Amino acid sequence: MNVKILGSGCSACQSMYNDVTRLITRHDWKIDLEYVQDIERIMSYGVMSTPVLVIDEKVVMVGHRGSSKIEQVLRDAFSVQVS
């Protein structure tokens, strides 16, 4: 599974990135994680605020909504992939 975090280096973006890396190490998930800071690439997803969580090229979360929300979204994505 491919996960991207789009952010311009602000504190909310950084904490989303930290949450995701923590979740990946804790659950030993097989995820390719990328932190996208290039503004032209960020804009190509059609978003107007950051941070953004992207799973397999789909925008799934805009704004930092807490670690538990992120975990839930990632789990949902995994279960879709398995089924």
Add this chain to the structure above:
Amino acid sequence: MDQSLAQPSHKPQWQMGALLVVITAAWLAAYNLIQPLADWISYSALNLARGSHLGDAIAFFLYDVPKILLLLSGMIFLISILRTFFSPERTRALLGGKRQGIGNVLASLLGIVTPFCSCSAVPLFIGFVESGIPLGVTFSFLIAAPTINEVAIVMLFGLFGWKVAGLYIVSGLIIAIIAGMVIGRLNLERFVEDFVWKMQASGGVEGEKLAWSDRIQRAWESVKEIVGKVWLYVVVGIAVGAGIHGFVPESALAGIMGKQAWWSVPAAVLLGVPLYSNAAGVIPIVSALMEKGASLGTVLAFMMSVVGLSLPETIILRRVLKPQLIAVFVGTVALAIIITGYMFNFVL
């Protein structure tokens, strides 16, 4: 994956409603208890004399800290609920096709209610201009959104009353409208970095559908986030304010921060620019300064410059704006703030 955007609610509606009622009741009870409690601790438990410097400073601190924190949580909750009805995408749609003038007014008003953080200034700027919203209208939004800051509104309301909080909102709006109109008139499109104009507007994310329980949950999240971020500044700011309140003699500052000192307004604006993250801590100090003779216009100008003209946001915007436009932006806003400061000093 679309269902994860519209988070399903986990708790039944009535349970959430009951919880809200209980929390509201507890909030009201606490709000009414803090004054007698602060007085009791300072004058009975600690046995300090009423009217003494230390007694007054401690009573002031013990009353203001819980009051401001309660006000912040309550009002930010309400403001956040309101903000779940707005999004940058929706604001962009509302501003589409609006001309200068009416567009500037609308953009400034939407700047208050649209969720915004200065780290999103760049994607928002590009999103606005590439969809054809005029530069001046975009700037009205970018000035109003950080200048009319929810933490500042609540703290002004708590420490100065609704009139000053209202004045702050109105002058923030006027500054955003006028500065945006001036920037629009100057035709500065050539000072926007070239890559911005070459970018293609992509489809955009479809709007979210939120149930009430989602809105409440989100509002609660932002209360935790914002209060968690500013509480320490509030406590330190009020502690310093309480010290000034108890120990600095009346009208000690009238000479340097009063109406007569013409240079105090521009000095306050200059001083405010580097103080971005401390907005929450600055207001209690400023409120104490005012009590000692600083004038309202000077104090408001200082506040506006603290929250509206932030160094970090300017640095972020440098990625899409050439230095000339940055200079015009900062200059226009600073000038508008200075004029507003003088106006208040003159009128009130």
